[in-house]
Amino acid sequence: MAEINKEKVGKVFLVGAGPGDVSLVTLKASELIKTCDVLVFDHLANSELRKGVAIGCEQIDVGKSPGRHTMNQEEIGKILVQKAREGKKVVRLKGGDPFVFGRCAEEMIALNKESIPFEIVPGVTAALACAAYAGIPLSHRDYGSSISFLTGHEDVEKESLRVNFGKFAEVGGTLCIYMGMGKLDEIILKLIKGGLPPEKPAAIVSQGTLPNQRKVVSTLKDIVKDAKEAKLEAPAIIFIGNSIGLNSSNNWFEDRPLFGKRIVVTRPVGQVSRLKGLLEKKGAEVLELPLIKILPQEDRKLIAETFAGIATYEWVVFTSANGAREFFDVFFKAFADIRSFGPMRVACVGEATAQEVRKFNLEVELIPDRSTGEDLAQALVATESLDSANVLVVTGNRNREVLVGLLETVGHAIVDTLPIYQTDFADVIDAPDRAKFIKMGADAIVFASSSAALSYIEQEEDLQLEQGAKLPIHASFGPQTSDTLKENQLSVDIVAQDSTLESMLEAIENHFQK
Numbered sequence: 001m002a003e004i005n006k007e008k009v010g011k012v013f014l015v016g017a018g019p020g021d022v023s024l025v026t027l028k029a030s031e032l033i034k035t036c037d038v039l040v041f042d043h044l045a046n047s048e049l050r051k052g053v054a055i056g057c058e059q060i061d062v063g064k065s066p067g068r069h070t071m072n073q074e075e076i077g078k079i080l081v082q083k084a085r086e087g088k089k090v091v092r093l094k095g096g097d098p099f100v101f102g103r104c105a106e107e108m109i110a111l112n113k114e115s116i117p118f119e120i121v122p123g124v125t126a127a128l129a130c131a132a133y134a135g136i137p138l139s140h141r142d143y144g145s146s147i148s149f150l151t152g153h154e155d156v157e158k159e160s161l162r163v164n165f166g167k168f169a170e171v172g173g174t175l176c177i178y179m180g181m182g183k184l185d186e187i188i189l190k191l192i193k194g195g196l197p198p199e200k201p202a203a204i205v206s207q208g209t210l211p212n213q214r215k216v217v218s219t220l221k222d223i224v225k226d227a228k229e230a231k232l233e234a235p236a237i238i239f240i241g242n243s244i245g246l247n248s249s250n251n252w253f254e255d256r257p258l259f260g261k262r263i264v265v266t267r268p269v270g271q272v273s274r275l276k277g278l279l280e281k282k283g284a285e286v287l288e289l290p291l292i293k294i295l296p297q298e299d300r301k302l303i304a305e306t307f308a309g310i311a312t313y314e315w316v317v318f319t320s321a322n323g324a325r326e327f328f329d330v331f332f333k334a335f336a337d338i339r340s341f342g343p344m345r346v347a348c349v350g351e352a353t354a355q356e357v358r359k360f361n362l363e364v365e366l367i368p369d370r371s372t373g374e375d376l377a378q379a380l381v382a383t384e385s386l387d388s389a390n391v392l393v394v395t396g397n398r399n400r401e402v403l404v405g406l407l408e409t410v411g412h413a414i415v416d417t418l419p420i421y422q423t424d425f426a427d428v429i430d431a432p433d434r435a436k437f438i439k440m441g442a443d444a445i446v447f448a449s450s451s452a453a454l455s456y457i458e459q460e461e462d463l464q465l466e467q468g469a470k471l472p473i474h475a476s477f478g479p480q481t482s483d484t485l486k487e488n489q490l491s492v493d494i495v496a497q498d499s500t501l502e503s504m505l506e507a508i509e510n511h512f513q514k
Contacts, residue, residue: 010037010084012111014104016097016123017045021133021209024124025049029093032121037088040079044095044235046210051288051432058083073103077110084116095235097125101151101178125149127176130208130237134215135248138174144243146173152180152187152238169194174241181206181234185224191240196220201245206236209253211260211285217247256283257509264437264445264472266291266452268322268426275446278505287433287442289463291455293426294322296330297397297419306392306418307334311342313416314389315380318348319373319403320449321499323394324356326421338362344392345385349376350478350499371478371499377406386411397422425455428462438463441470444494444508448477450484457488475508 013032018024033039033049038058041050050059060079062071076092083090098104098120111118127149131138138147148171150163168175169191180187181204192198198221205215218226220240253259262285265275269290276286318324331341338360346364348354350371354364366383368375380386391413393404400417407413428434447453453476456463465471475494476482482492494511496504 008087009116010086010088010090012080012084012090012092012116012118013121014092014098014107014118015094015121016102016125017041017049017093017095018124019096019126019129019209020046020207021129022046022048024129024209026121026123029121029123032089032091033093035089036091038083038090039093040076040083040090041093042095045093049093058088073106074110077107080107080111081114081116084111085114094123095126097123100125100127100149126178126208126235127237127239130205130213131176131239133209133213133253134203134205135251135253136203136205136215136217136239137243137246138176138239138241140243140246143246144172144174144241146171148173148175150175150177150180152177152183165190166194169196172241174239174243177238177240179234180238181227181232181236184227184238187238188220188224192220196240200240201242203239203244203247204232204236205239206232206234208235208237211262211280211283213254215254217244254283256281257513259283261285261444261512262287262440262442262470263508264289264433264442266446266456267448268292268294275501275504278501279508282505282509287437289428289431289433289437289445290426291428291431291452291459292423292449294326294396295422295424296326297422299419302418303330303334303420306416307331310340310344310392312390313342313344313392314385315391315413316344316346317376317380317391317393317403317407318346318353318357319376319393319395319400320349321353321356322423323396323420324348324353327394327418328356328360330420347376347380349373351503352499352501355500372480373400373403374406377403377411380407380413381411386413389413391415393417394420396420423449423451425451425458428455428459434463437465439466439469441465442472443470443512444475445472446475446477446504446508447481447485450481453481453484453488453490457490473511475504475511477504 015029015032034052036057039053040060040062042062062076080090080092094102096102165187200220202220202223203217204227207213214232216226216230216232263279264287266289279286346357346362347366348357348364354367357364366379368379391407393415395417397419404415404417407415473493474485474490476485476492477496477499482495485492494507496507
């Protein structure tokens with residue numbers, strides 16, 4: 001073996017990705033994923049975690065999952081060794097806990113053999129998480145005082161039973177069987193032949209901790225039939241034991257109002273997280289399909305001229321949340337103190353835009369009842385404060401003509417526009433969840449702007465759903481977006497009462513609860 005330069009050798013982290021729900025990933029695992037040079041992953045690790053890697057991180061799919069095997073264990077070990085020898089920080093991301101049927105021991109031995117430094121980061125194992133999310137107790141002092149973790153097939157290539165299930169029928173307590181769906185009939189038969197009563201409580205949790213989680217609670221003699229009728233598929237955990245019969249009738253995880261719904265959000269990269277979080281808390285699975293991108297449009301001469309006369313404006317009008325964000329980003333590059341903003345009165349097109357302004361403890365004096373440029377102009381005119389007044393309109397490169405025209409012609413204001421950003425269509429080919437959307441479709445797709453709707457329409461050929469995929473309904477943030485959808489022969493099924501994320505969430509929830 002070649003001599004290793006210990007000063008240059010990297011390090012491998014064997015990291016548990018948890019059972020599926022990304023909020024169950026440990027803080028240490030999350031930090032390592034964000035900072036690694038190489039991410040080696042399999043299909044039991046939630047793909048959402050890969051979105052958090054740093055720019056330039058090399059991602060290697062080793063394709064290990066039950067029933068699917070594209071790279072053998074020896075090849076994976078060689079990759080880990082090779083990348084560490086290149087001086088890289090390597091994260092080997094494994095579903096659940098790396099030491100619970102995760103073949104971590106084999107990778108650890110390969111690293112030890114080559115003197116590669118490594119760390120092991122535990123994860124929440126699937127049996128514990130799936131039981132908790134399904135309301136199934138694994139132990140009870142009167143019904144089950146032991147828990148056994150078993151594997152239906154340890155050998156992914158052969159899918160063969162290695163556990164003597166007949167012997168475990170004598171153990172008692174609760175049995176938690178991983179990777180057993182492919183051999184379910186055989187496992188159940190061996191347990192009954194081994195002495196477990198056919199009426200013993202049993203359950204299966206499929207896709208545990210994820211928005212498409214499903215469970216069946218039954219008995220040992222009926223669990224195979226019930227699982228087939230429910231069309232449960234791997235990955236799944238099989239639970240057998242008296243404590244299973246104590247499962248809760250209150251399905252805290254599955255009873256959330258949007259559980260089982262797949263919602264597509266189309267906001268620009270970097271602006272998805274809050275809406276996504278709100279939807280996920282209600283139980284939805286969220287796909288990211290950014291259809292527009294926000295680019296700074298810094299005309300330095302115009303910005304300098306505007307800021308030089310900032311105190312001369314009587315009104316500043318923000319036409320979008322993006323505009324407000326970009327404006328204050330540029331503002332604080334020019335001024336160190338918010339007091340330089342001056343005595344201007346502030347008007348915003350909607351509540352979401354106003355929220356961006358209020359972050360700087362500025363009072364928003366005017367918000368129209370409807371979030372449109374025309375309604376904003378009419379509300380400003382109604383204040384009777386515009387005649388010969390200097391007004392600054394902070395805007396993007398779209399949809400400003402109506403607003404400015406009304407302020408000048410009806411309100412007789414002197415209007416300056418500051419185009420602080422530009423909206424452009426994002427290439428949907430690069431969308432992180434495009435492939436999943438095409439394959440599975442969605443229950444709803446949310447459009448936050450006319451630009452997003454137009455981008456969707458223009459790139460329709462790149463978003464053709466596969467046969468059998470669910471055709472989504474359309475949710476719109478406001479009248480202009482709704483008009484754009486209708487003008488292009490797309491239905492408008494859900495409309496937010498105002499432009500806030502909370503309003504959209506409420507509208508989606510109300511629609512599906514009907």
